[in-house]
Amino acid sequence: MGEIADRYRRRADDFERKVAAVRPGQWDDPSPCEKWTARDVVQHIIDMHDVVLRELGRTPRTAPSVDEDPLAAFRAARAAVEEVLNDPAPASVEYESHGTRMTAEQHIDKVPSDDMPLHGWDLARATGQDDTIDPDDVARHWAALTDIPPDLMEKYRTPGAFGPGVEVFGPEVPVAQDASPQDRLLGFIGRDPRWTA
Incomplete structure (x- = not known):
């Protein structure tokens, strides 16, 4: 595990704890992101995982939808991305995204990984958790x-x-x-x- 993978894992652990702590009745509560509920915040994070996976021709593992089970949906997306990070072959694949050439590992670092601390704040603030x-x-x-x-x-x-x-x-x-x-x-x-x- 390199620095990018370690950083991703730390951030994903923190985000997953926040998702797990949301009470059933809070999923439709508003978030600091205008027009988004707490559930929408988790959906966005999963969508950002999918962005990288699609570049590699991969899809997340089969899981319930965010509407059915937000925690299971996030865990499936996370597992699919960690498979990439744990294998040097797909992690080092290069491609262009929005005019910038980068490896899959770098793309993970800049998109889903970087998104989790900020949207973790959104989710925490929406559901009354520690938002540090x-x-x-x-x-x-x-x-x-x-x-x-x-x-x-x-x-x-x-x-x-x-x-x-x-x-x-x-x-x-x-x-x-x-x-x-x-x-x-x-x-x-x-x-x-x-x-x-």
């Missing part, structure tokens, strides 16, 4: 996102710029000057750190 993001993830995301050129960040903030219905980041939400690194990150990507259901 790992400080290492906060620092990594902050460094990467603030390095994006302003014109490209504007594209990320434009609904539909990457396809119909695709919204990457919302408008920046102002936070206090002495806000925590986590709150600054959340505000930067368009989340309101003060959001409550």
